[in-house]
Amino acid sequence: xxxxxxxxxxxxxxxxxxxxxxxxxxxxxxxxxxxxxxxxxxxxxxxxxxxxxxxxxxxxxxxxxxxxxxxxxxxxxxxxxxxxxxxxxxxxxxxxxxxxxxxxxxxxxxxxxxxxxxxxxxxxxxxxxxxxxxxxxxxxxxxxxxxxxxxxxxxxxxxxxxxxxxxxxxxxxxxxxxxxxxxxxxxxxxxxxxxxxxxxxxxxxxxxxxxxxxxxxxxxxxxxxxxxxxxxxxxxxxxxxxxxxxxxxxxxxxxxxxxxxxxxxxxxxxxxxxxxxxxxxxxxxxxxxxxxxxxxxxxxxxxxxxxxxxxxxxxxxxxxxxxxxxxxxxxxxxxxxxxxxxxxxxxxxxxxxxxxxxxxxxxxxxxxxxxxxxxxxxxxxxxxxxxxxxxxxxxxxxxxxxxxxxxxxxxxxxxxxxxxxxxxxxxxxxxxxxxxxxxxxxxxxxxxxxxxxxxxxxxxxxxxxxxxxxxxxxxxxxxx
Ligand code: HEM
Numbered sequence: 001x002x003x004x005x006x007x008x009x010x011x012x013x014x015x016x017x018x019x020x021x022x023x024x025x026x027x028x029x030x031x032x033x034x035x036x037x038x039x040x041x042x043x044x045x046x047x048x049x050x051x052x053x054x055x056x057x058x059x060x061x062x063x064x065x066x067x068x069x070x071x072x073x074x075x076x077x078x079x080x081x082x083x084x085x086x087x088x089x090x091x092x093x094x095x096x097x098x099x100x101x102x103x104x105x106x107x108x109x110x111x112x113x114x115x116x117x118x119x120x121x122x123x124x125x126x127x128x129x130x131x132x133x134x135x136x137x138x139x140x141x142x143x144x145x146x147x148x149x150x151x152x153x154x155x156x157x158x159x160x161x162x163x164x165x166x167x168x169x170x171x172x173x174x175x176x177x178x179x180x181x182x183x184x185x186x187x188x189x190x191x192x193x194x195x196x197x198x199x200x201x202x203x204x205x206x207x208x209x210x211x212x213x214x215x216x217x218x219x220x221x222x223x224x225x226x227x228x229x230x231x232x233x234x235x236x237x238x239x240x241x242x243x244x245x246x247x248x249x250x251x252x253x254x255x256x257x258x259x260x261x262x263x264x265x266x267x268x269x270x271x272x273x274x275x276x277x278x279x280x281x282x283x284x285x286x287x288x289x290x291x292x293x294x295x296x297x298x299x300x301x302x303x304x305x306x307x308x309x310x311x312x313x314x315x316x317x318x319x320x321x322x323x324x325x326x327x328x329x330x331x332x333x334x335x336x337x338x339x340x341x342x343x344x345x346x347x348x349x350x351x352x353x354x355x356x357x358x359x360x361x362x363x364x365x366x367x368x369x370x371x372x373x374x375x376x377x378x379x380x381x382x383x384x385x386x387x388x389x390x391x392x393x394x395x396x397x398x399x400x401x402x403x404x405x406x407x408x409x410x411x412x413x414x415x416x417x418x419x420x421x422x423x424x425x426x427x428x429x430x431x432x433x434x435x436x437x438x439x440x441x442x443x444x445x446x447x448x449x450x451x452x453x454x455x456x457x458x459x460x461x462x463x464x465x466x467x468x469x470x471x472x473x474x475x476x477x478x479x480x
Contacts, residue, residue, distance in 0.1 A: 013061065016052035017042075022200065024054030040064060040356040059084060064356040066363070066391055073395035078104065081397040087198045092205055092220035095227065097273040104397065110262040114274045115401045118165075118251050124404045128165055129320055132405075134475045135161040136412045137317065140420055140468040147421075147457035150291060154284045154413075155183070161409065166275045167234045168241075168248030178237075181230040182279040188226055190449075192219045231276040235268070251275055280402060283409050285342040285449045290332075290414055292435060293339055293370040295425040295455050300372060301418065304329050305460065308419045314461055317471050318415035320408065326415065331372035333411050338388035339370050342448050343400075357391040420464040426456045 017028040028042075039062050043051050049065035050072070061080070063069040072080045082104040090096040099111040117123070139157035143150065152174060159179035160171035171179055198204045198216060209217035234252070241247035242256065255271035262270055294301045311325045312318045323330055338358045359367035364374065364385050375384040389407070393400040400406070417423070436451045459465055 013052040013059065014050040015048060016054075019054050026055050029053055029055050029060075040359065043356060065360065066357045066386075069357065069391065069395050073398070075396075077396035077398075085202075087202045087205055088216065088220070091202075092198065092216070093223040093227065097231070097276065099274075099277045107262055107265075110270070111274050111277070112397075112401065114251075114255065114261065115277065119402050119405045121404045124408055125320075128161075128405055129408060130475075130479055131161055131164045132409050132412055133319070134479045135164070136409075136416050137468065137472045137475050139413070140317075140416055141472045143417075143421070143457060144459065144465055144468055150455065150457065151284070151288060151452075154287050155179075155281070157413070158281065158284050158409075159183070159279070162279050163234070164250075166251045166278045167238050168250035168253065169234060169237070178230075178234045181226070181233055183281075185223070185226045185230050186279075186281050188219075188223055192223065227276070230279075231272045235272040235275065239268070251278070278402070280406075281449075282342050283406055283413075286336055286406075286410055287413055288450050289340045289342065290336045290410075291417075291423055291455055291457075292450055292453055293336065294418070294423040295453070297370045298424065300332065300370060301423065304332055304372075304418050308415065312419060314463060314467070317467065318412070318419050320412065322415070323411060328372055329415050329418065330411065331375045332418075333407070333414055334375055334388055335370055335372045336410065336414065337392040338364070339368075340448075340450070341392075343392070343394070358388050420460055420468055421457050422460045424456045424458075426454050 017025050019025050020027065039051070043049060043062070043064040049063070049068045051062045051064070053060040053062065061072070063072060083101055084103075086095075086101055090101055095101050099108065099115065102108040102111065119128075135157045138160070139153050142153045142156070146153075156171065156174050156176075156179070159176065159182065163169045163171050163176070163178055167178070169178060207214045207217060209221060211217075238247055238250070238252050239256065242253060247253050252271050252275045255274060256267060258267065260267040260270045265273075307326055307328050308318060311322055318326070318329075341358065358364070361367055375387065377384050389403065393403040393406075435453050
């Protein structure tokens with residue numbers, strides 16, 4: 001299958017704001033933070049659920065309603081799930097190795113199959129859960145010592161989990177070399193627009209980087225080097241360990257040691273590319289949103305902690321097996337995925353404005369409130385309000401292949417943090433959160449992160465500190 005040719009796409013695109021010559025709807029595209037609110041408002045103003053924009057020649061279809069997303073992405077996936085020509089990202093940044101950016105086709109199928117297999121529910125349960133648990137408990141220990149460094153501890157936890165699963169690499173410090181390389185790519189992507197004038201006039205990609213106005217070339221050079229280092233360094237390290245016979249089994253060892261599933265791409269290169277796509281900062285963003293919600297909604301936090309005390313007690317930490325008995329905490333995980341969007345609007349071919357879907361007033365009551373009870377059955381709604389996972393993890397052929405893993409990782413981190421800590425707002429005022437999400441960049445590729453907010457984290461009961469220390473020692477022994 002090939003990417004959708006431009007003329008075909010344009011012919012079928014829905015209505016949208018009037019376009020200016022050359023730049024199209026660039027000025028209409030919301031920017032400056034919390035863009036989803038503006039997309040939502042625009043959809044409402046135009047009276048349509050599907051809005052079309054042309055940004056510097058790139059097509060963007062914003063889907064504001066769940067049904068519209070299902071119709072286009074689940075049922076017409078072969079048209080709307082591909083990617084357009086991405087001059088900046090794929091040709092200048094050199095990201096054509098990256099599954100997320102790939103148009104539908106043989107390479108997409110081969111990479112997607114591997115990621116899907118490695119993160120299917122049975123593999124997550126049998127192999128990844130123990131690593132999630134180890135790194136979650138290690139995060140609790142660090143948070144006990146330095147509670148004012150929550151974002152840093154969450155990043156280390158997420159990075160360490162992924163590095164262990166993908167490369168069999170045990171992260172033991174905040175400045176781990178491989179996590180630092182992946183973070184450097186994420187940080188550069190956060191600052192650099194994934195779209196520019198080269199997407200309109202592709203010939204400009206041949207401009208030399210010293211040419212006045214060719215800042216995009218200089219940024220792209222940095223990105224090319226950073227993303228090559230990010231893939232190459234851990235790959236080379238594992239290759240050496242395989243040669244010495246001391247490699248820990250991981251996704252990359254399995255790939256290196258089997259035949260390449262993609263004709264024309266050697267097994268080593270395939271392994272490096274498949275592994276490179278797995279590092280995701282998105283669970284960190286979701287957990288920061290969770291912490292913010294807990295500081296703003298103390299009654300929700302207390303309700304969850306009552307359940308944890310009843311089901312788990314105070315002599316141990318929560319486990320995956322407790323989830324069945326903790327429906328309120330499970331609903332709190334759902335609400336974390338719904339309350340604030342974390343996946344970038346992406347601006348590739350279709351952007352599910354999943355925030356609009358997840359805040360649709362015809363579906364969710366008081367959608368901007370954080371309320372885990374909304375998923376409980378009521379006489380009017382016997383199945384409760386809909387599970388937001390569907391919209392939060394995307395649709396059709398591009399649905400997030402890491403969703404089972406992400407859901408488990410979120411559950412355990414949330415349950416454990418609630419169990420041992422009290423998270424509060426030091427200013428004790430619900431009004432104060434002037435938090436912004438997102439950067440306003442056109443074609444953003446990194447997750448949406450809330451801007452820094454004040455919080456206070458303290459142990460919830462006197463034995464909490466010992467509990468996390470003892471648990472850490474036990475799990476380290478079990479996984480060594
Ligand atoms: C809270 C956590 C997460 C959320 C909300 C989330 C959400 C999403 C969404 C909405 C997409 C679809 C993007 C599109 O339509 O183009 C996606 C794609 C993807 N996600 Fe996740 N994700 C999460 C965590 C993860 C994790 C932990 C991994 C790593 C295993 C992962 C791996 C991927 C990959 C590889 C894709 C690209 C799939 C493709 O293009 O075919 N995600 N994710």
